[in-house]
Amino acid sequence: MTTNQEEVKLLGATGSPFVCRVQIALKLKEIEYKFVEENLVNKSELLLKYNPIYKKVPVFVHNDKPIIESLVILEYIDEIWKQNPILPSDPYQRSLARFWSKFIDDKIVLASSKSVFTIDEKEREKHIEESTEALQILENELKGKFFGGEEINFVDIAAVFIAFWIPLVQDIADLQLFTDEKFPKLYNWSQEFLNHPVVKQNLPPRDPLFAFFKARYDGLLAASK
Incomplete structure:
Protein backbone atom coordinates (compact mmCIF):
# COMPACT_ATOMS: atom_id res chain seq x y z
CA MET A 1 0.00 0.00 0.00
CA TRP A 81 7.23 -2.11 -2.71
CA LYS A 82 8.27 -5.51 -1.39
CA GLN A 83 4.80 -7.07 -0.99
CA ASN A 84 3.68 -9.61 -3.62
CA PRO A 85 7.06 -9.77 -5.43
CA ILE A 86 6.99 -10.13 -9.21
CA LEU A 87 10.70 -10.87 -9.74
CA PRO A 88 12.18 -14.09 -8.30
CA SER A 89 14.38 -13.73 -5.21
CA ASP A 90 17.09 -16.00 -6.65
CA PRO A 91 19.60 -13.88 -8.66
CA TYR A 92 19.89 -16.43 -11.48
CA GLN A 93 16.11 -16.81 -11.85
CA ARG A 94 15.81 -13.02 -11.72
CA SER A 95 18.30 -12.65 -14.58
CA LEU A 96 16.31 -15.23 -16.61
CA ALA A 97 13.09 -13.26 -16.02
CA ARG A 98 14.81 -10.12 -17.33
CA PHE A 99 16.14 -12.03 -20.34
CA TRP A 100 12.78 -13.50 -21.38
CA SER A 101 10.96 -10.21 -20.88
CA LYS A 102 13.44 -8.48 -23.16
CA PHE A 103 13.13 -11.37 -25.63
CA ILE A 104 9.37 -10.73 -25.79
CA ASP A 105 9.94 -7.05 -26.59
CA ASP A 106 12.77 -7.61 -29.07
CA LYS A 107 11.51 -10.68 -30.91
CA ILE A 108 7.73 -10.86 -30.55
CA VAL A 109 6.15 -7.42 -30.04
CA LEU A 110 7.68 -5.78 -33.09
CA ALA A 111 7.58 -8.75 -35.50
CA SER A 112 3.98 -9.71 -34.70
CA SER A 113 2.81 -6.09 -35.05
CA LYS A 114 4.52 -5.90 -38.44
CA SER A 115 2.90 -9.22 -39.42
CA VAL A 116 -0.41 -7.39 -39.35
CA PHE A 117 0.46 -3.84 -40.30
CA THR A 118 2.68 -4.59 -43.30
CA ILE A 119 1.01 -4.63 -46.68
CA ASP A 120 3.94 -5.94 -48.75
CA GLU A 121 3.35 -9.69 -48.96
CA LYS A 122 7.03 -10.69 -48.89
CA GLU A 123 7.76 -8.47 -45.90
CA ARG A 124 4.68 -9.74 -44.09
CA GLU A 125 5.72 -13.39 -44.61
CA LYS A 126 9.13 -12.59 -43.17
CA HIS A 127 7.58 -11.04 -40.03
CA ILE A 128 5.14 -13.95 -39.62
CA GLU A 129 8.09 -16.37 -39.80
CA GLU A 130 10.05 -14.36 -37.22
CA SER A 131 7.04 -14.19 -34.88
CA THR A 132 6.30 -17.90 -35.21
CA GLU A 133 9.91 -18.82 -34.49
CA ALA A 134 10.03 -16.59 -31.40
CA LEU A 135 6.67 -17.83 -30.09
CA GLN A 136 7.90 -21.42 -30.49
CA ILE A 137 11.00 -20.64 -28.42
CA LEU A 138 8.76 -19.17 -25.70
CA GLU A 139 6.40 -22.17 -25.93
CA ASN A 140 9.37 -24.46 -25.21
CA GLU A 141 10.40 -22.29 -22.25
CA LEU A 142 7.01 -22.43 -20.50
CA LYS A 143 7.24 -25.12 -17.83
CA GLY A 144 4.25 -24.51 -15.54
CA LYS A 145 0.84 -22.88 -15.39
CA PHE A 146 2.53 -19.46 -15.54
CA PHE A 147 6.09 -18.40 -16.28
CA GLY A 148 6.24 -17.72 -12.55
CA GLY A 149 5.04 -21.24 -11.68
CA GLU A 150 1.71 -21.13 -9.82
CA GLU A 151 1.66 -17.32 -9.57
CA ILE A 152 2.08 -14.70 -12.27
CA ASN A 153 5.43 -12.94 -12.31
CA PHE A 154 7.54 -10.48 -14.30
CA VAL A 155 7.59 -12.54 -17.54
CA ASP A 156 3.84 -13.16 -17.46
CA ILE A 157 3.18 -9.44 -17.10
CA ALA A 158 5.63 -8.65 -19.93
CA ALA A 159 3.80 -11.21 -22.09
CA VAL A 160 0.37 -9.52 -21.78
CA PHE A 161 0.96 -8.39 -25.37
CA ILE A 162 0.92 -12.04 -26.52
CA ALA A 163 -2.18 -12.98 -24.53
CA PHE A 164 -4.39 -9.99 -25.37
CA TRP A 165 -3.01 -7.93 -28.25
CA ILE A 166 -1.87 -10.62 -30.71
CA PRO A 167 -5.29 -12.40 -30.81
CA LEU A 168 -6.96 -9.01 -31.27
CA VAL A 169 -4.86 -7.83 -34.22
CA GLN A 170 -4.69 -11.25 -35.90
CA ASP A 171 -8.51 -11.26 -36.03
CA ILE A 172 -8.38 -8.01 -37.98
CA ALA A 173 -5.96 -9.34 -40.60
CA ASP A 174 -7.44 -12.85 -40.60
CA LEU A 175 -4.10 -14.36 -39.59
CA GLN A 176 -3.49 -17.65 -37.77
CA LEU A 177 -0.40 -16.47 -35.93
CA PHE A 178 -1.15 -17.47 -32.34
CA THR A 179 -3.50 -20.46 -32.04
CA ASP A 180 -4.03 -23.35 -29.63
CA GLU A 181 -3.03 -25.82 -32.40
CA LYS A 182 0.33 -24.15 -33.03
CA PHE A 183 1.20 -23.25 -29.44
CA PRO A 184 -0.91 -25.36 -27.01
CA LYS A 185 1.09 -24.54 -23.85
CA LEU A 186 1.32 -20.83 -24.61
CA TYR A 187 -2.35 -20.69 -25.58
CA ASN A 188 -3.44 -22.38 -22.31
CA TRP A 189 -1.17 -19.99 -20.42
CA SER A 190 -2.84 -17.03 -22.17
CA GLN A 191 -6.33 -18.20 -21.09
CA GLU A 192 -5.21 -18.70 -17.47
CA PHE A 193 -3.47 -15.33 -17.49
CA LEU A 194 -6.37 -13.37 -19.03
CA ASN A 195 -8.76 -14.91 -16.49
CA HIS A 196 -6.58 -13.99 -13.50
CA PRO A 197 -8.72 -11.51 -11.49
CA VAL A 198 -6.01 -8.82 -11.37
CA VAL A 199 -5.26 -9.09 -15.10
CA LYS A 200 -8.96 -9.14 -16.01
CA GLN A 201 -9.57 -5.90 -14.10
CA ASN A 202 -6.74 -4.09 -15.86
CA LEU A 203 -7.23 -5.03 -19.51
CA PRO A 204 -8.59 -2.31 -21.80
CA PRO A 205 -12.06 -2.82 -23.31
CA ARG A 206 -11.66 -4.97 -26.44
CA ASP A 207 -14.29 -3.46 -28.77
CA PRO A 208 -12.99 0.14 -29.03
CA LEU A 209 -9.44 -1.19 -29.37
CA PHE A 210 -10.52 -3.57 -32.12
CA ALA A 211 -12.26 -0.68 -33.93
CA PHE A 212 -9.13 1.49 -33.60
CA PHE A 213 -6.78 -1.14 -35.09
CA LYS A 214 -9.34 -2.13 -37.74
CA ALA A 215 -9.53 1.49 -38.94
CA ARG A 216 -5.75 1.64 -39.04
CA TYR A 217 -5.54 -1.64 -40.98
CA ASP A 218 -8.27 -0.59 -43.44
CA GLY A 219 -6.48 2.74 -43.96
CA LEU A 220 -3.25 0.90 -44.82
CA LEU A 221 -5.09 -1.34 -47.28
CA ALA A 222 -6.78 1.63 -48.94
CA ALA A 223 -3.49 3.53 -49.22
CA SER A 224 -1.80 0.55 -50.87
CA LYS A 225 -4.32 0.31 -53.72
Whole structure:
Protein backbone atom coordinates (compact mmCIF):
# COMPACT_ATOMS: atom_id res chain seq x y z
CA MET A 1 0.00 0.00 0.00
CA THR A 2 1.14 3.56 -0.58
CA THR A 3 1.55 5.86 2.39
CA ASN A 4 0.18 9.40 2.66
CA GLN A 5 3.66 10.79 2.02
CA GLU A 6 3.91 9.11 -1.35
CA GLU A 7 2.67 10.53 -4.59
CA VAL A 8 2.26 7.91 -7.31
CA LYS A 9 1.14 8.78 -10.82
CA LEU A 10 1.02 6.87 -14.08
CA LEU A 11 0.94 8.74 -17.37
CA GLY A 12 -0.53 6.39 -19.92
CA ALA A 13 -2.88 5.72 -22.80
CA THR A 14 -5.71 3.20 -22.55
CA GLY A 15 -5.00 0.48 -25.08
CA SER A 16 -1.21 0.46 -24.73
CA PRO A 17 0.18 -2.98 -23.81
CA PHE A 18 3.16 -1.28 -22.15
CA VAL A 19 0.92 0.84 -19.92
CA CYS A 20 -1.19 -2.25 -19.17
CA ARG A 21 1.93 -4.02 -17.83
CA VAL A 22 2.42 -1.28 -15.24
CA GLN A 23 -1.26 -1.25 -14.27
CA ILE A 24 -1.21 -5.02 -13.64
CA ALA A 25 1.92 -4.74 -11.48
CA LEU A 26 0.48 -1.85 -9.45
CA LYS A 27 -2.75 -3.78 -8.86
CA LEU A 28 -0.84 -6.92 -7.83
CA LYS A 29 1.11 -4.82 -5.35
CA GLU A 30 -2.07 -3.05 -4.17
CA ILE A 31 -0.52 0.35 -4.79
CA GLU A 32 -2.87 3.31 -5.07
CA TYR A 33 -2.02 5.69 -7.89
CA LYS A 34 -3.43 8.45 -10.05
CA PHE A 35 -3.85 7.59 -13.74
CA VAL A 36 -3.28 10.45 -16.17
CA GLU A 37 -4.69 9.69 -19.64
CA GLU A 38 -2.42 11.03 -22.39
CA ASN A 39 -3.40 12.02 -25.91
CA LEU A 40 -0.41 10.84 -27.93
CA VAL A 41 -1.37 13.00 -30.92
CA ASN A 42 -1.39 16.10 -28.75
CA LYS A 43 1.13 15.35 -25.98
CA SER A 44 0.77 17.15 -22.66
CA GLU A 45 3.37 19.46 -21.12
CA LEU A 46 3.58 16.96 -18.26
CA LEU A 47 4.56 14.10 -20.59
CA LEU A 48 7.14 16.25 -22.38
CA LYS A 49 8.55 17.35 -19.01
CA TYR A 50 8.82 13.84 -17.57
CA ASN A 51 9.90 12.02 -20.75
CA PRO A 52 11.61 14.61 -22.96
CA ILE A 53 13.78 12.00 -24.73
CA TYR A 54 11.20 9.50 -26.02
CA LYS A 55 7.97 11.47 -25.41
CA LYS A 56 6.15 8.15 -24.93
CA VAL A 57 4.01 6.40 -22.32
CA PRO A 58 4.12 4.83 -19.81
CA VAL A 59 5.77 7.27 -17.44
CA PHE A 60 5.66 6.28 -13.79
CA VAL A 61 6.08 9.21 -11.39
CA HIS A 62 6.99 8.50 -7.78
CA ASN A 63 7.33 11.57 -5.56
CA ASP A 64 7.92 13.72 -8.66
CA LYS A 65 10.68 11.40 -9.94
CA PRO A 66 9.86 9.98 -13.39
CA ILE A 67 10.74 6.43 -14.46
CA ILE A 68 10.28 5.43 -18.11
CA GLU A 69 10.17 2.18 -20.15
CA SER A 70 7.68 -0.43 -18.91
CA LEU A 71 10.17 -3.17 -17.93
CA VAL A 72 12.31 -0.66 -16.02
CA ILE A 73 9.16 0.60 -14.26
CA LEU A 74 8.21 -2.97 -13.26
CA GLU A 75 11.64 -3.51 -11.70
CA TYR A 76 11.44 -0.19 -9.87
CA ILE A 77 7.99 -0.99 -8.46
CA ASP A 78 9.23 -4.39 -7.30
CA GLU A 79 12.24 -2.86 -5.55
CA ILE A 80 10.28 -0.10 -3.79
CA TRP A 81 7.23 -2.11 -2.71
CA LYS A 82 8.27 -5.51 -1.39
CA GLN A 83 4.80 -7.07 -0.99
CA ASN A 84 3.68 -9.61 -3.62
CA PRO A 85 7.06 -9.77 -5.43
CA ILE A 86 6.99 -10.13 -9.21
CA LEU A 87 10.70 -10.87 -9.74
CA PRO A 88 12.18 -14.09 -8.30
CA SER A 89 14.38 -13.73 -5.21
CA ASP A 90 17.09 -16.00 -6.65
CA PRO A 91 19.60 -13.88 -8.66
CA TYR A 92 19.89 -16.43 -11.48
CA GLN A 93 16.11 -16.81 -11.85
CA ARG A 94 15.81 -13.02 -11.72
CA SER A 95 18.30 -12.65 -14.58
CA LEU A 96 16.31 -15.23 -16.61
CA ALA A 97 13.09 -13.26 -16.02
CA ARG A 98 14.81 -10.12 -17.33
CA PHE A 99 16.14 -12.03 -20.34
CA TRP A 100 12.78 -13.50 -21.38
CA SER A 101 10.96 -10.21 -20.88
CA LYS A 102 13.44 -8.48 -23.16
CA PHE A 103 13.13 -11.37 -25.63
CA ILE A 104 9.37 -10.73 -25.79
CA ASP A 105 9.94 -7.05 -26.59
CA ASP A 106 12.77 -7.61 -29.07
CA LYS A 107 11.51 -10.68 -30.91
CA ILE A 108 7.73 -10.86 -30.55
CA VAL A 109 6.15 -7.42 -30.04
CA LEU A 110 7.68 -5.78 -33.09
CA ALA A 111 7.58 -8.75 -35.50
CA SER A 112 3.98 -9.71 -34.70
CA SER A 113 2.81 -6.09 -35.05
CA LYS A 114 4.52 -5.90 -38.44
CA SER A 115 2.90 -9.22 -39.42
CA VAL A 116 -0.41 -7.39 -39.35
CA PHE A 117 0.46 -3.84 -40.30
CA THR A 118 2.68 -4.59 -43.30
CA ILE A 119 1.01 -4.63 -46.68
CA ASP A 120 3.94 -5.94 -48.75
CA GLU A 121 3.35 -9.69 -48.96
CA LYS A 122 7.03 -10.69 -48.89
CA GLU A 123 7.76 -8.47 -45.90
CA ARG A 124 4.68 -9.74 -44.09
CA GLU A 125 5.72 -13.39 -44.61
CA LYS A 126 9.13 -12.59 -43.17
CA HIS A 127 7.58 -11.04 -40.03
CA ILE A 128 5.14 -13.95 -39.62
CA GLU A 129 8.09 -16.37 -39.80
CA GLU A 130 10.05 -14.36 -37.22
CA SER A 131 7.04 -14.19 -34.88
CA THR A 132 6.30 -17.90 -35.21
CA GLU A 133 9.91 -18.82 -34.49
CA ALA A 134 10.03 -16.59 -31.40
CA LEU A 135 6.67 -17.83 -30.09
CA GLN A 136 7.90 -21.42 -30.49
CA ILE A 137 11.00 -20.64 -28.42
CA LEU A 138 8.76 -19.17 -25.70
CA GLU A 139 6.40 -22.17 -25.93
CA ASN A 140 9.37 -24.46 -25.21
CA GLU A 141 10.40 -22.29 -22.25
CA LEU A 142 7.01 -22.43 -20.50
CA LYS A 143 7.24 -25.12 -17.83
CA GLY A 144 4.25 -24.51 -15.54
CA LYS A 145 0.84 -22.88 -15.39
CA PHE A 146 2.53 -19.46 -15.54
CA PHE A 147 6.09 -18.40 -16.28
CA GLY A 148 6.24 -17.72 -12.55
CA GLY A 149 5.04 -21.24 -11.68
CA GLU A 150 1.71 -21.13 -9.82
CA GLU A 151 1.66 -17.32 -9.57
CA ILE A 152 2.08 -14.70 -12.27
CA ASN A 153 5.43 -12.94 -12.31
CA PHE A 154 7.54 -10.48 -14.30
CA VAL A 155 7.59 -12.54 -17.54
CA ASP A 156 3.84 -13.16 -17.46
CA ILE A 157 3.18 -9.44 -17.10
CA ALA A 158 5.63 -8.65 -19.93
CA ALA A 159 3.80 -11.21 -22.09
CA VAL A 160 0.37 -9.52 -21.78
CA PHE A 161 0.96 -8.39 -25.37
CA ILE A 162 0.92 -12.04 -26.52
CA ALA A 163 -2.18 -12.98 -24.53
CA PHE A 164 -4.39 -9.99 -25.37
CA TRP A 165 -3.01 -7.93 -28.25
CA ILE A 166 -1.87 -10.62 -30.71
CA PRO A 167 -5.29 -12.40 -30.81
CA LEU A 168 -6.96 -9.01 -31.27
CA VAL A 169 -4.86 -7.83 -34.22
CA GLN A 170 -4.69 -11.25 -35.90
CA ASP A 171 -8.51 -11.26 -36.03
CA ILE A 172 -8.38 -8.01 -37.98
CA ALA A 173 -5.96 -9.34 -40.60
CA ASP A 174 -7.44 -12.85 -40.60
CA LEU A 175 -4.10 -14.36 -39.59
CA GLN A 176 -3.49 -17.65 -37.77
CA LEU A 177 -0.40 -16.47 -35.93
CA PHE A 178 -1.15 -17.47 -32.34
CA THR A 179 -3.50 -20.46 -32.04
CA ASP A 180 -4.03 -23.35 -29.63
CA GLU A 181 -3.03 -25.82 -32.40
CA LYS A 182 0.33 -24.15 -33.03
CA PHE A 183 1.20 -23.25 -29.44
CA PRO A 184 -0.91 -25.36 -27.01
CA LYS A 185 1.09 -24.54 -23.85
CA LEU A 186 1.32 -20.83 -24.61
CA TYR A 187 -2.35 -20.69 -25.58
CA ASN A 188 -3.44 -22.38 -22.31
CA TRP A 189 -1.17 -19.99 -20.42
CA SER A 190 -2.84 -17.03 -22.17
CA GLN A 191 -6.33 -18.20 -21.09
CA GLU A 192 -5.21 -18.70 -17.47
CA PHE A 193 -3.47 -15.33 -17.49
CA LEU A 194 -6.37 -13.37 -19.03
CA ASN A 195 -8.76 -14.91 -16.49
CA HIS A 196 -6.58 -13.99 -13.50
CA PRO A 197 -8.72 -11.51 -11.49
CA VAL A 198 -6.01 -8.82 -11.37
CA VAL A 199 -5.26 -9.09 -15.10
CA LYS A 200 -8.96 -9.14 -16.01
CA GLN A 201 -9.57 -5.90 -14.10
CA ASN A 202 -6.74 -4.09 -15.86
CA LEU A 203 -7.23 -5.03 -19.51
CA PRO A 204 -8.59 -2.31 -21.80
CA PRO A 205 -12.06 -2.82 -23.31
CA ARG A 206 -11.66 -4.97 -26.44
CA ASP A 207 -14.29 -3.46 -28.77
CA PRO A 208 -12.99 0.14 -29.03
CA LEU A 209 -9.44 -1.19 -29.37
CA PHE A 210 -10.52 -3.57 -32.12
CA ALA A 211 -12.26 -0.68 -33.93
CA PHE A 212 -9.13 1.49 -33.60
CA PHE A 213 -6.78 -1.14 -35.09
CA LYS A 214 -9.34 -2.13 -37.74
CA ALA A 215 -9.53 1.49 -38.94
CA ARG A 216 -5.75 1.64 -39.04
CA TYR A 217 -5.54 -1.64 -40.98
CA ASP A 218 -8.27 -0.59 -43.44
CA GLY A 219 -6.48 2.74 -43.96
CA LEU A 220 -3.25 0.90 -44.82
CA LEU A 221 -5.09 -1.34 -47.28
CA ALA A 222 -6.78 1.63 -48.94
CA ALA A 223 -3.49 3.53 -49.22
CA SER A 224 -1.80 0.55 -50.87
CA LYS A 225 -4.32 0.31 -53.72
